[in-house]
Amino acid sequence: MADLLPALTTRFACRSFMDEAVAEPALRTILEAGRIAPSGFGMEPWRFVIVSSAAIKSRLATACFNQTPVASAPVLIAIIALVKALQLDSAYVQSRLEAEAGGGPVPDELKAAYRGFHEHADARNWAIGQCNFAAAQMMVQASSLGLATCPIGGFDEAALAAALNLPSGEVPALVLAVGHCADKQGKRRRKTMEETCQKL
Numbered sequence: 001m002a003d004l005l006p007a008l009t010t011r012f013a014c015r016s017f018m019d020e021a022v023a024e025p026a027l028r029t030i031l032e033a034g035r036i037a038p039s040g041f042g043m044e045p046w047r048f049v050i051v052s053s054a055a056i057k058s059r060l061a062t063a064c065f066n067q068t069p070v071a072s073a074p075v076l077i078a079i080i081a082l083v084k085a086l087q088l089d090s091a092y093v094q095s096r097l098e099a100e101a102g103g104g105p106v107p108d109e110l111k112a113a114y115r116g117f118h119e120h121a122d123a124r125n126w127a128i129g130q131c132n133f134a135a136a137q138m139m140v141q142a143s144s145l146g147l148a149t150c151p152i153g154g155f156d157e158a159a160l161a162a163a164l165n166l167p168s169g170e171v172p173a174l175v176l177a178v179g180h181c182a183d184k185q186g187k188r189r190r191k192t193m194e195e196t197c198q199k200l
């Protein structure tokens with residue numbers, strides 16, 4: 001069993017990237033790590049938009065307030081939350097519930113659980129939260145390949161949606177800048193185990 005801690009501890013938010021491109025197989029492996037991420041009800045309420053064109057990257061950088069990681073990264077992965085697709089009785093929900101049920105008919109219990117969840121959840125925030133699982137897996141995978149990432153949640157949502165030409169009902173959740181880092185990893189300053197965990 002491979003230990004994930006080395007990839008987790010060497011991951012850090014890289015604020016400045018080198019010019020060097022990300023090799024296609026590595027990028028694909030990172031995307032695969034995101035694709036197989038878990039999600040509530042198996043909804044996978046995401047899609048990933050890969051941006052390496054200088055012109056589109058520049059529009060994304062503007063939407064992200066010209067943050068250096070976005071402006072300098074050779075490739076950006078925009079993680080898009082599929083909010084409208086989560087509507088009750090949508091074809092998308094039906095097909096995802098069928099997948100969740102192992103490819104067969106959707107049991108009444110699962111339908112009722114989704115209905116109950118949907119009535120109480122804020123679908124928009126929920127979908128964005130799910131996208132962060134995919135992002136986390138991509139960041140750890142990149143780290144284990146010796147690549148750096150920076151998750152970017154600081155953006156003008158409307159400007160980013162326009163730059164990505166998103167249809168209504170899709171919302172940008174996060175931009176992941178990926179590349180070879182020009183910075184060194186700084187000292188990690190986290191809350192202690194005692195501050196973080198409580199035993200009852």
Ligand SMILES: Cc1cc2nc3c(=O)[nH]c(=O)nc-3n(C[C@H](O)[C@H](O)[C@H](O)COP(=O)(O)O)c2cc1C
Pocket residue numbers: 011012013014015067069150151152153154155174188
């Ligand atoms: C959801 C999310 C959004 C973030 N948004 C930004 C951002 O907009 N700009 C940025 O420079 N860093 C951003 N970060 C990176 C955090 O600042 C960074 O992860 C945190 O300070 C911990 O440092 P480390 O990742 O190097 O361990 C974001 C991180 C997360 C998880």
